[in-house]
Amino acid sequence: MTYPTPQxxxxxxxxxxxxxxxxxxxxxxxxxxxxxxxxxVYTGTGSSVSGSQPLAVAFxxxxxxxxxxxxxxxxxxxxxTSRRGFLLPADGRYRIRCRWSWQDNxxxxxxxxWLALYQSTSFIAGGSAIGNNVVSSPDPAxxxxxxxxxxxxxxxxxxxxxxxxxxxxxTLQIGVCQNSGVTVNWNTGIAFCWFSCHSLGKS
Amino acid sequence: MTIGTxxxxxxxxxxxxxxxKDEVEDQFNALFSPPRAKxxxxxxxxxxxxxxxxxxxxxxxxxxxxxxxxxxxxxIGSMTTGTSPWTRxxxxxxxxxxxxxxxxxxxxxxSGRGGILRLNGTTWIDADIRPASPTASGVAPGPGGSxxxxxVTVTVDQKMxxxxxxxxxxxxxxxxxxxxxxxxxxxxxxxIGNSA
Numbered sequence: 001m002t003y004p005t006p007q008x009x010x011x012x013x014x015x016x017x018x019x020x021x022x023x024x025x026x027x028x029x030x031x032x033x034x035x036x037x038x039x040x041v042y043t044g045t046g047s048s049v050s051g052s053q054p055l056a057v058a059f060x061x062x063x064x065x066x067x068x069x070x071x072x073x074x075x076x077x078x079x080x081t082s083r084r085g086f087l088l089p090a091d092g093r094y095r096i097r098c099r100w101s102w103q104d105n106x107x108x109x110x111x112x113x114w115l116a117l118y119q120s121t122s123f124i125a126g127g128s129a130i131g132n133n134v135v136s137s138p139d140p141a142x143x144x145x146x147x148x149x150x151x152x153x154x155x156x157x158x159x160x161x162x163x164x165x166x167x168x169x170x171t172l173q174i175g176v177c178q179n180s181g182v183t184v185n186w187n188t189g190i191a192f193c194w195f196s197c198h199s200l201g202k203s
Numbered sequence: 204m205t206i207g208t209x210x211x212x213x214x215x216x217x218x219x220x221x222x223x224k225d226e227v228e229d230q231f232n233a234l235f236s237p238p239r240a241k242x243x244x245x246x247x248x249x250x251x252x253x254x255x256x257x258x259x260x261x262x263x264x265x266x267x268x269x270x271x272x273x274x275x276x277x278x279i280g281s282m283t284t285g286t287s288p289w290t291r292x293x294x295x296x297x298x299x300x301x302x303x304x305x306x307x308x309x310x311x312x313x314s315g316r317g318g319i320l321r322l323n324g325t326t327w328i329d330a331d332i333r334p335a336s337p338t339a340s341g342v343a344p345g346p347g348g349s350x351x352x353x354x355v356t357v358t359v360d361q362k363m364x365x366x367x368x369x370x371x372x373x374x375x376x377x378x379x380x381x382x383x384x385x386x387x388x389x390x391x392x393x394x395i396g397n398s399a
Contacts, residue, residue: 020212029230033207033396039360068362070398154315155259155332191327196360
């Protein structure tokens with residue numbers, strides 16, 4: 001997928017219907033209005049075992065859904081295998097947001113909660129539907145952390161909201177972890193565990 | 204004409220002034236000035252306390268936040284309804300929107316606070332549930348607040364149909380009624396494009 005380049009007209013050029021449909025008007029407009037964007041929502045049951053390494057999250061069938069996945073040319077943006085994250089279809093700048101929530105109560109222990117964004121050239125192996133596999137060999141330079149503050153008796157949340165440039169083919173995936181000493185369930189649902197990305201244009 | 208959905212041209216279509224307005228001027232207007240509206244000047248409200256264990260599940264009618272000012276840039280339909288204080292923003296056209304809101308509670312260090320975005324009167328689409336900020340001196344206040352105030356902020360990408368609407372709620376579990384900080388706070392809706 002490449003962004004259309006608006007057509008340059010020269011003196012004497014005839015402006016035909018094909019030009020209006022192509023790079024003369026319609027194609028760049030469609031691309032501008034429907035830039036790559038997708039949102040994944042976790043709606044199943046999941047949990048984080050206690051540990052210091054993030055757990056890869058997959059929004060697979062039965063536990064997650066894609067609220068939308070749009071690119072003007074029909075390219076899919078979210079990973080279609082098990083909804084592990086986003087496969088960026090073009091060089092450009094992207095805005096990426098995520099919120100993650102854990103259930104919490106006095107018996108769920110203390111400690112911290114973390115949320116990480118991973119950039120790679122392929123989806124990190126081990127992202128299961130329940131997300132109980134440890135992310136292997138993440139690139140430290142590519143990790144963005146959202147650090148949650150624990151609130152006893154209700155939920156604990158972490159969130160990030162960043163803008164960054166990436167190359168075509170980059171995969172974006174999230175991992176979550178906590179170190180309470182016990183397994184903590186996620187507080188899932190469309191308001192509590194979601195991961196979205198949209199293009200801000202080509203670079 | 205539907206913004207965000209340029210027509211397919213056929214051979215022989217006349218490029219009339221109306222067509223140019225609909226398919227060039229209005230489309231580019233939508234790109235450069237997408238429909239957006241912001242409610243601001245949050246009305247002071249007294250928010251009743253509730254159990255901390257329900258902050259992420261329950262909002263009462265009294266938790267709905269109203270605003271006394273509106274700033275709207277939409278040439279394809281109103282994004283508000285009624286009169287001040289406004290409590291909801293309406294999508295004038297289908298598409299993907301960025302929905303954001305912010306509010307601040309008066310100083311109090313007990314238990315938790317919440318800020319919730321709700322779609323069409325029922326569906327929570329984002330929720331910021333957090334501990335109350337400490338009241339000790341030296342702790343940086345939330346935006347628009349003084350020491351010990353707690354701010355809640357929500358921002359989410361959301362697919363909406365035309366006439367869908369969003370509202371902002373705040374809840375808290377301090378043990379007693381707690382005021383929201385007047386003036387500081389907003390609810391914003393920004394169209395970022397259409398959806399297939």
